[in-house]
Amino acid sequence: MAATDRHFGNFDGINPFFPPDFLLLLGSQSPRRKEIVAKMDLPYRIVHIPFDESAAGTSDPVELAQGKNKAFREPLPPHHVLLTADTVVRLGDDILGKPSSIAEAKEMLRRLSGRTHTVETGVCLRDHSRMECFSEMTEIVFKPLAPDEIDYYAENYRPLDKAGAYGIQEWIGLIGIQSLRGDYYNVMGLPAARVWEKLRAWF
Amino acid sequence: MAATDRHFGNFDGINPFFPPDFLLLLGSQSPRRKEIVAKMDLPYRIVHIPFDESAAGTSDPVELAQGKNKAFREPLPPHHVLLTADTVVRLGDDILGKPSSIAEAKEMLRRLSGRTHTVETGVCLRDHSRMECFSEMTEIVFKPLAPDEIDYYAENYRPLDKAGAYGIQEWIGLIGIQSLRGDYYNVMGLPAARVWEKLRAWF
Numbered sequence: 351m352a353a354t355d356r357h358f359g360n361f362d363g364i365n366p367f368f369p370p371d372f373l374l375l376l377g378s379q380s381p382r383r384k385e386i387v388a389k390m391d392l393p394y395r396i397v398h399i400p401f402d403e404s405a406a407g408t409s410d411p412v413e414l415a416q417g418k419n420k421a422f423r424e425p426l427p428p429h430h431v432l433l434t435a436d437t438v439v440r441l442g443d444d445i446l447g448k449p450s451s452i453a454e455a456k457e458m459l460r461r462l463s464g465r466t467h468t469v470e471t472g473v474c475l476r477d478h479s480r481m482e483c484f485s486e487m488t489e490i491v492f493k494p495l496a497p498d499e500i501d502y503y504a505e506n507y508r509p510l511d512k513a514g515a516y517g518i519q520e521w522i523g524l525i526g527i528q529s530l531r532g533d534y535y536n537v538m539g540l541p542a543a544r545v546w547e548k549l550r551a552w553f
Numbered sequence: 554m555a556a557t558d559r560h561f562g563n564f565d566g567i568n569p570f571f572p573p574d575f576l577l578l579l580g581s582q583s584p585r586r587k588e589i590v591a592k593m594d595l596p597y598r599i600v601h602i603p604f605d606e607s608a609a610g611t612s613d614p615v616e617l618a619q620g621k622n623k624a625f626r627e628p629l630p631p632h633h634v635l636l637t638a639d640t641v642v643r644l645g646d647d648i649l650g651k652p653s654s655i656a657e658a659k660e661m662l663r664r665l666s667g668r669t670h671t672v673e674t675g676v677c678l679r680d681h682s683r684m685e686c687f688s689e690m691t692e693i694v695f696k697p698l699a700p701d702e703i704d705y706y707a708e709n710y711r712p713l714d715k716a717g718a719y720g721i722q723e724w725i726g727l728i729g730i731q732s733l734r735g736d737y738y739n740v741m742g743l744p745a746a747r748v749w750e751k752l753r754a755w756f
Contacts, residue, residue, distance in 0.1 A: 366701070366705065367702075367705075386727065389722075389723070389724060389727050390728055391724055493746060493750070496753075498569070498570065502569065502570075518737075519592075520592070521592060521593060521594055524589065524592050524593050524738055524745035524746065524749070525593055525746060526746065527736070527737075527746055528736070528746050529734070529735050529736060530733060530735070530736070531732070531733070531734050532732050532733070533730070533731070533733070534721075534730075534733055534737045542727035542728060543696060543727065543728060543729065543730055543731050546728035546729075547696070550699075
């Protein structure tokens with residue numbers, strides 16, 4: 351692999367906490383997950399994994415992360431770790447996926463308004479010899495959102511590629527979230543502290 | 554004031570929630586606070602307020618925000634709101650300010666390691682006719698930080714301009730914070746949801 355395939359965060363070298371040839375293979379197209387691993391100063395490369403979530407027969411984020419991970423067929427060199435993840439938004443007994451239209455996005459935000467919901471991210475890590483999966487939960491309390499606030503967000507931002515129709519790091523996450531309990535980055539798509547803990551224990 | 558003095562966040566126009574000539578005067582040099590008001594799509598301008606915190610005779614963040622606010626002597630046109638803020642980190646009965654050296658930064662991080670601390674931001678808003686002040690608390694739990702993690706952060710990032718010697722949006726905030734309770738942006742320096750609520754009620 352060419353050196354230019356590696357990406358670093360803050361610093362321009364090898365992360366001193368891991369073997370020199372350590373590389374995180376990020377099996378996700380999410381720009382939020384990419385931002386998180388970059389901010390963790392992890393050397394990473396994005397890999398594309400063909401995986402049809404809707405055909406997986408489950409909405410459990412750990413099972414989906416596991417299915418995605420196993421669907422990567424290429425051999426893993428030593429010190430390369432493949433990370434896959436799936437994030438779901440739970441409101442009561444319902445799971446809120448990605449909205450399919452702006453109208454559905456607004457309906458989801460109306461349901462989240464003034465209530466507490468849970469964000470769960472399932473993560474699987476795998477190298478040439480083993481695999482570990484886990485999940486992390488974070489609780490979010492939205493203030494009662496005004497109708498013009500819901501309209502403004504749904505029409506000026508991109509709610510369609512996000513479970514629950516919102517991004518915590520965007521406008522609505524700043525003006526609308528009264529409080530959070532757990533790991534903020536888990537809501538963005540990756541429980542950074544748990545991933546770090548697992549990777550440090552890995553080597 | 555020239556149009557170029559105004560800054561907008563995501564969109565290139567007037568925030569539809571406020572009067573067309575609304576302007577937030579941000580009395581803070583913190584790049585984190587600037588980032589937060591920009592992400593809130595608030596039209597803002599940074600103003601410099603001469604104020605000596607160490608001579609204020611208090612470490613209360615609301616009193617400091619108030620002192621800073623009153624120290625701005627220029628007249629405020631209608632629909633211009635001056636925002637000042639002060640953030641403190643509390644560990645037990647102690648207040649952790651900005652460290653004066655890398656060695657002191659490491660000592661602060663050793664104290665925060667494996668414990669729960671509180672971040673309080675005091676905020677004052679003032680226009681030509683009235684002033685409102687409030688504060689917001691967020692609880693943070695750091696995992697036990699390894700000595701090499703403390704060294705890495707203190708030596709590769711900029712802990713000296715930050716109360717408590719860390720930035721939640723930086724490497725150590727991702728790998729080291731197990732959980733948070735309250736408003737994430739309050740830890741960055743401004744309780745975004747409370748500020749939004751106050752501003753919407755203002756007009």
